[in-house]
Amino acid sequence: MMTQRDRDRLVTLRKAKKGGIRQGQAAQEMGVSERQVRRLLVRLKAEGDQAVMHRLRGRPSNRRVREGVRKRIVRILSQPVYRGFGPTLASEHLARQYQIGIGREALRKLLLEAGLWRGRKRRAGPVHLWRRRRSRFGELVQWDTSDHDWLEGRGERMYLIHMLDDATSRLRARFVRHDTTAENMRLARGWIERHGRMVACYADQASMFQTAPKICRGESAVGRDAAERPLTQIGRALQELGVRLIAAHSPQAKGRVERSFQTAQDRLVKELRVAGACTMEEANGVLEEVFLPWWEATCTVEPEHPDDAHRPLERAHHLEAIFSLVEARRVLPDYTFRVAGKSYRIERAEICAGLRGALLRVERRWDGSLAVAFQGRYLRFRECPRVVPQRRSDAARPAAQKAKLRPAKARSRWMDNFHLPQSLPIWRAARVSEAPAEQP
Numbered sequence: 001m002m003t004q005r006d007r008d009r010l011v012t013l014r015k016a017k018k019g020g021i022r023q024g025q026a027a028q029e030m031g032v033s034e035r036q037v038r039r040l041l042v043r044l045k046a047e048g049d050q051a052v053m054h055r056l057r058g059r060p061s062n063r064r065v066r067e068g069v070r071k072r073i074v075r076i077l078s079q080p081v082y083r084g085f086g087p088t089l090a091s092e093h094l095a096r097q098y099q100i101g102i103g104r105e106a107l108r109k110l111l112l113e114a115g116l117w118r119g120r121k122r123r124a125g126p127v128h129l130w131r132r133r134r135s136r137f138g139e140l141v142q143w144d145t146s147d148h149d150w151l152e153g154r155g156e157r158m159y160l161i162h163m164l165d166d167a168t169s170r171l172r173a174r175f176v177r178h179d180t181t182a183e184n185m186r187l188a189r190g191w192i193e194r195h196g197r198m199v200a201c202y203a204d205q206a207s208m209f210q211t212a213p214k215i216c217r218g219e220s221a222v223g224r225d226a227a228e229r230p231l232t233q234i235g236r237a238l239q240e241l242g243v244r245l246i247a248a249h250s251p252q253a254k255g256r257v258e259r260s261f262q263t264a265q266d267r268l269v270k271e272l273r274v275a276g277a278c279t280m281e282e283a284n285g286v287l288e289e290v291f292l293p294w295w296e297a298t299c300t301v302e303p304e305h306p307d308d309a310h311r312p313l314e315r316a317h318h319l320e321a322i323f324s325l326v327e328a329r330r331v332l333p334d335y336t337f338r339v340a341g342k343s344y345r346i347e348r349a350e351i352c353a354g355l356r357g358a359l360l361r362v363e364r365r366w367d368g369s370l371a372v373a374f375q376g377r378y379l380r381f382r383e384c385p386r387v388v389p390q391r392r393s394d395a396a397r398p399a400a401q402k403a404k405l406r407p408a409k410a411r412s413r414w415m416d417n418f419h420l421p422q423s424l425p426i427w428r429a430a431r432v433s434e435a436p437a438e439q440p
Contacts, residue, residue: 002053009052013037013044065102065110073100073107074114081274087111089267093274131255133167133301138195138309140166140246142257143188143203145179148265155278160264161187164257166202167303171260171295175283181208181233182366185323188234192241192319196310200244202254208234210247237322242311263299267291321371325364329372331355336384337362339370343384346372350379 002010009030016026016037023041027034043051065073076082076098077090085093087108094100094107102110111117134140146160159179163172172191176183191198203209211229231239238245248254268291275290277283313319329337335346335355339362346355355374363371372379 002049006052009040010049013040013052017041017044065106069100069102070110073102073110074116077111077116078114082270085270086117086266089270133304135167135304136307136309137165137168137170137303138198140200140202141191141198142166142254143184143201144254144257144261145184146261146264147179148261148269150175150269150283151272151278152269155283156280158280158283159183160261160268162257162260162264163187163191164260166256169256169260169300171292171299173264173287173292175280175287177280179208181325184208184234185237186366188237189319189323192313196308196312197241197317198243199309199311200246201238202246202248202257204251204254205247205249208232209245210235233325236326240322241317260299263295264291267294320365321363321373324366324371327362327364328359329362331358331360333357337372339364342386344370344372344381345384347380347382350381 012021012026012029015021016023021029023034023037027037030037032040040051073094076094077085082090082093087104090111091102091104091107094102108117108119112119142162142164144162146162148160150158150160156177158175158177161174161176161179161184164170172187172194174183174187174190188201209232211232213229235245251258268287271290272283272286275282275286277286327339329339331337331346333356335351336343337346337360338344352374358374360379361373363373365371372381
């Protein structure tokens with residue numbers, strides 16, 4: 001069947017045949033060389049209008065996958081472990097695990113014929129103005145966590161934390177058991193140790209990033225300055241590193257990291273299924289060895305400016321101290337302080353002027369250790385032995401105290417021998433009061 005393009009070329013060739021236009025003009029209109037125009041004119045004289053149609057149209061391609069290979073592909077992709085695989089992911093698995101080379105489009109048609117995949121209908125979505133990427137690597141890092149059934153019921157519940165650069169889409173991720181401050185700090189510390197200090201981080205308004213505003217009942221938090229709120233542990237750590245924390249007011253605001261979760265929930269879940277991962281350690285192995293290398297090679301882009309916006313760590317930046325739980329404790333008059341229900345005494349050699357009654361910076365490290373600093377100087381201290389008060393037995397009590405002891409559940413006798421005078425009943429007293437008085 002002749003297409004519209006063939007009809008247009010046929011009109012041009014007829015003009016050139018009649019001499020209406022030159023062969024050079026015909027070649028320019030058709031997008032071919034003058035030699036090809038002369039060939040087509042010869043074919044037009046010999047074959048007629050069929051000369052503009054390709055001679056292989058309607059015939060099977062010489063590069064068509066053999067029927068035996070097609071049946072093998074269908075048999076492989078019919079296994080339950082490949083359920084839901086799209087053409088792109090399926091072609092990569094066939095090449096990597098079975099050494100079968102097939103193009104994505106050819107595989108898509110084969111999956112449609114076999115009923116193993118259904119294409120989604122394209123619908124016109126809402127008009128959205130995309131925010132332009134930052135120009136340099138490290139200017140903005142988007143930070144978020146996804147709660148999803150990553151192991152499809154084969155193992156424990158896990159969370160996936162993503163840190164994604166806005167300019168290049170470079171990704172750092174980790175599976176964790178709980179979405180806590182400690183796990184998020186570990187991932188951020190790994191990013192900073194590898195690349196340096198980013199300029200800003202873009203996260204949601206979760207409690208680990210921002211504290212809730214203190215407002216009265218009936219008032220609105222809109223327009224309240226976030227700088228007035230106390231810092232969280234992550235906010236304090238980023239502030240000490242000179243990193244700005246930006247709060248997103250909607251999921252669409254940090255859409256780049258949200259779309260990375262959509263890719264992971266489709267592709268990474270299937271990679272974990274093929275690998276048979278059932279534990280968090282196995283899932284992190286698949287994430288590091290398979291998914292992140294694929295992401296780096298496929299989904300990252302070159303930044304607009306090649307220079308790196310990350311800043312190196314300075315001598316004053318001690319990551320072990322910055323990425324810890326920092327609290328303030330007051331020094332008591334006996335140069336002791338309390339942390340987590342335990343008392344600690346500052347060494348005598350560390351005592352200096354102004355220490356009594358001052359506030360200490362107490363750092364609870366993630367390895368279980370404790371560090372205490374005062375005015376930028378770390379102090380030596382030791383834990384005070386806990387004194388357990390012993391309860392004295394009745395035999396050790398003085399005789400005077402024994403006499404005061406009363407038996408357990410003794411009945412009070414203060415009402416004994418206490419009698420009220422007998423009085424008339426109410427009804428009799430009423431009759432007496434109503435009786436007429438006797439006349440003298």
